[in-house]
Amino acid sequence: MADIYTPDWYEEVRDAMNARVATMKDPPGGELQIKVEIYGDGVSPYVAEGSERHFLVRIEEGHCAWYREVEGDDPAVKLDYRFRGSGNTFDEIAAGLEDPITAALHGTVKVRGDMRFLMRQAEHVKVLLEAYATGVQTSWPLGRPPYAATQEEAVRA
Amino acid sequence: MRDSYDAIIVGAGHNGLTLGAYLARSGLEVLVLERRHEEGGGLCTEELTLSGFLHNVHANYHTFVDLAPPVHDLDVRGHGVEYVRPEVQMASIYGDGTALTVHTDLDKTCASIARFSEEDAETFRRLYVEAHGYVDLLLSTLMYQPPMSVKELTRALATFGVEDRSEFLSVKLRRETINQFLDQHFTHPKVKAHLAFHGAVCAYTNDVPGLAIGFPLLVGKIDNWHLCIGGSHRLAHALWRDLAQHGGVMVSDADVRAILVDGNRAVGVRLADGTEVVARKLVASTVSVEQTFLEFLEPSTVPEELRGRIKNDVKHKDWTLFSVHLAMSTLPEYSAAEFDPDVNRAWVVNLGYGSLEELNADFAAARAGQLPEPKPNAAVNSLYDPTDAPPGCATGLLRQFAPFAIAGGGEGEWESLGRWYGHRCIEAWRSHAPNLTDDVILDWVPYTPLEIAQKFPNMVRGDWMMGEVSLANMLDQRPLPELGQYRTPVEALYMAGSTQHPHGFITFAPAYNALQVIAEDLGIDTWWRQV
Numbered sequence A: 001m002a003d004i005y006t007p008d009w010y011e012e013v014r015d016a017m018n019a020r021v022a023t024m025k026d027p028p029g030g031e032l033q034i035k036v037e038i039y040g041d042g043v044s045p046y047v048a049e050g051s052e053r054h055f056l057v058r059i060e061e062g063h064c065a066w067y068r069e070v071e072g073d074d075p076a077v078k079l080d081y082r083f084r085g086s087g088n089t090f091d092e093i094a095a096g097l098e099d100p101i102t103a104a105l106h107g108t109v110k111v112r113g114d115m116r117f118l119m120r121q122a123e124h125v126k127v128l129l130e131a132y133a134t135g136v137q138t139s140w141p142l143g144r145p146p147y148a149a150t151q152e153e154a155v156r157a
Numbered sequence B: 001m002r003d004s005y006d007a008i009i010v011g012a013g014h015n016g017l018t019l020g021a022y023l024a025r026s027g028l029e030v031l032v033l034e035r036r037h038e039e040g041g042g043l044c045t046e047e048l049t050l051s052g053f054l055h056n057v058h059a060n061y062h063t064f065v066d067l068a069p070p071v072h073d074l075d076v077r078g079h080g081v082e083y084v085r086p087e088v089q090m091a092s093i094y095g096d097g098t099a100l101t102v103h104t105d106l107d108k109t110c111a112s113i114a115r116f117s118e119e120d121a122e123t124f125r126r127l128y129v130e131a132h133g134y135v136d137l138l139l140s141t142l143m144y145q146p147p148m149s150v151k152e153l154t155r156a157l158a159t160f161g162v163e164d165r166s167e168f169l170s171v172k173l174r175r176e177t178i179n180q181f182l183d184q185h186f187t188h189p190k191v192k193a194h195l196a197f198h199g200a201v202c203a204y205t206n207d208v209p210g211l212a213i214g215f216p217l218l219v220g221k222i223d224n225w226h227l228c229i230g231g232s233h234r235l236a237h238a239l240w241r242d243l244a245q246h247g248g249v250m251v252s253d254a255d256v257r258a259i260l261v262d263g264n265r266a267v268g269v270r271l272a273d274g275t276e277v278v279a280r281k282l283v284a285s286t287v288s289v290e291q292t293f294l295e296f297l298e299p300s301t302v303p304e305e306l307r308g309r310i311k312n313d314v315k316h317k318d319w320t321l322f323s324v325h326l327a328m329s330t331l332p333e334y335s336a337a338e339f340d341p342d343v344n345r346a347w348v349v350n351l352g353y354g355s356l357e358e359l360n361a362d363f364a365a366a367r368a369g370q371l372p373e374p375k376p377n378a379a380v381n382s383l384y385d386p387t388d389a390p391p392g393c394a395t396g397l398l399r400q401f402a403p404f405a406i407a408g409g410g411e412g413e414w415e416s417l418g419r420w421y422g423h424r425c426i427e428a429w430r431s432h433a434p435n436l437t438d439d440v441i442l443d444w445v446p447y448t449p450l451e452i453a454q455k456f457p458n459m460v461r462g463d464w465m466m467g468e469v470s471l472a473n474m475l476d477q478r479p480l481p482e483l484g485q486y487r488t489p490v491e492a493l494y495m496a497g498s499t500q501h502p503h504g505f506i507t508f509a510p511a512y513n514a515l516q517v518i519a520e521d522l523g524i525d526t527w528w529r530q531v
Ligand SMILES: Cc1cc2nc3c(=O)[nH]c(=O)nc-3n(C[C@H](O)[C@H](O)[C@H](O)COP(=O)(O)OP(=O)(O)OC[C@H]3O[C@@H](n4cnc5c(N)ncnc54)[C@H](O)[C@@H]3O)c2cc1C
Pocket: B010, B011, B012, B013, B014, B015, B016, B033, B034, B035, B036, B039, B040, B041, B042, B043, B057, B058, B059, B060, B061, B062, B063, B254, B255, B256, B257, B286, B287, B291, B321, B323, B452, B455, B456, B457, B458, B459, B463, B464, B465, B497, B498, B499, B503, B504, B505, B506, B507
C-alpha cells in the first residue's frame, strides 16, 4: 500500500490502469499526454492552500506508460488534456468517495481538450478513471478524506 | 484589394470575420467579402428612428460571452468591446399583473419563482446548479468542435452512465419536446411558460421534438445574457480590427455572384461588377446553402443529387421575428412592479405568455401564416447602456414571434401590415406599461420579416437561424449530412456560417468549427487550442 501522491503510488495507479486496459478488447492506439492539476483548497492536507501540484500522465497505445509529478507547464510538452480540480476533490476521488465522472459532470473537475475524441473513447476513459478511483489501496499519512482533525489523529489513523 | 489571396471568405458576419481573423493570425493572406456597406451581418446597429438612438436591428442578446473561445482568442475586449451583464436579466409579466424575474443572483431568481411555486423554485435551483456545472463541458463537447452524430453521442452518454449521475440529462430527451421536459419537472404554468419563452427567444421552440436535449444547456447559461455597450456592431468592429491587425482585408460593397471552380477545386470568386479574385488555398462561404450551391456554383460543378436535396430537403425555421424599434423619452414603468419592483429593471420582458398552451397556439398560428395576437417581448437596452440614447431618453425593442409569409397574401403583405402590426405590438406593451403614452414615444419603426430577407439574402425566408433548429437538423446532419462537417463536394470550398452546426445566434461556433477542419486539411498549426 503506497502513500497518496508518492512515486510508489503513481506506479500502483499505473499498474492498476494497465491491468484493466489489458482486459479491453480494442484499446485505442496513439499517444496522449494528460495533465492533472490539483490546487490547494484549504481542505486537503496534501496540497497546501494557495499552492498546486501537477501530474503528467502519458498514455501509449491505450496503456499508461508513466505517471509523474511535474512543476507547472513545460512549453515543450504538448498536452492533449488537462483535468483541474481542488485537492479535496481529487483526494475524494482517490479514496473512492467521489466518482470522477460525476465530478467532471458537476464541474468540480474541469476537463479541457478534444472532447470529441474523449467521447469516442468513452469506454477506455471510463476504464482509466475507474482504475484511478478504485484500483489502488492507498495509505493516507495526513488522514483520509474527510480527514482527521489533527496530525496525531492522522498518524493514528 | 489585390487579385489573389490565400483564403477568400464570403460574408462578413461574425462567422466570416471570426474565421478570417483566425486564419490571418495563422499567417494566411485573407480576404473577407461583404455585399453590404459594412461588416457585421446580424451585428448591425443603426439609428433607425432618431439621431442618437442606437437600435440593434438583429442580434441584441449576446449569450455566449466568455463561453465561446473566440471571445478570448481574438481578444474582442482588447479591441474595445465592453459587455454588461444586466442584473435583472429577464422577466415575464402575466395577464393578472404578477411577474417572475430572472436575476444574475440565483437566490433572487429562486425567490421570484417561489412566489408561484416553492417546489418549482427548488427544482429550478437543482436544474440550474446541475446544468451550470456541465455547461463548459457540454459546450466544448457539443458546440465548439465539429459535430459527432447523435448515435455516437448517445453511446458515449450511456457508457459514462450520465443518466444515473444526473437528475435532468437523459438520453430519452432526444425524442422529447421542451414542453414535455417542463411538464415532467415543473408544476406551475407560469413558471413553465417563462422557461419555454426563454427557450423560444433562443430559437428553441418549445413544441419541437428532440429539443429537450438542449434545454438543460440553455438553463445553464440562462443568466449569461450580455449587452454590448454602444450597440452590437461594436463586436463586428472589434472582429474586423483583429482581422485587419493581422493583415486580413475586409471589402464591403462586394457582392459575390460566383465561386470559380477549376477541375473540382474552388479557386476564386467573381463579384457583381465582374471582378475576379483568386483563392490560392480555400474559399469559405458563410452565406446560405441556396446561394452557395444553387447560385454561386455552376450547376455542372455540384452533384445533381446535392442540388436536388438543397432545393427540397434543407429546412428553414418555420417562424421568424417581427420587430418594433422605438425612441422614447422615458423608461417603461410596469403595472406589475407593484407585484415585483424588479420588473422595471429587467432587460428582456415577456409581455404576457403565461402558459405553454399560449406559446403552442402562437407558434401554430405563425406556422399557418397567421399573425398572433401580439405578446411581444420588450428589451430596453438603455437600462444598462447609458450610451445608446440621448440623456434622459431610452431605446425600446419589441420582438414578436411571427410568420414570414402571411396566409393568403405571402410575405409581400408585410409592406402594408408592418405599421399596423407594429402599432398593435406597442399597444400590447402599453397595456403592461401605461406610462408609455404616445407623447413619450418620440418615434418608432417596424422591422418586418420581409425586411430581414431583403437586408440579408442569406436569411432565406427571414430565417434568422439560417436553418431549422431541430435535432434532425443539428450536429452532423446540419444542413445536410454531406455538408455536415464544413467540407463540401467541391475541394477547397468550405461552409462556415450559421447554416452549419450548431445554428445561428452569435455563437462564433460554425466558424470556429470550420476552422478546425480547415486547419486539419491545410496543416495549419492550431495555436488556439490551448489545452
Ligand atoms: C430580427 C433578428 C433578431 C436576432 N436577434 C438575435 C439576438 O438577440 N442574439 C443573437 O445571438 N442572434 C440574434 N439573431 C440571429 C443572428 O443575427 C444571426 O444568427 C447571426 O447574425 C448569424 O451570423 P453569421 O455570421 O452566420 O451570418 P450573418 O450575420 O447573416 O452574416 C452573413 C453576411 O453575409 C453577407 N452576404 C450575404 N450574401 C452575400 C453575397 N452574395 N456576397 C457577400 N456577402 C454576402 C450578408 O450581408 C451578411 O453580412 C437575430 C436575427 C434576426 C433576424
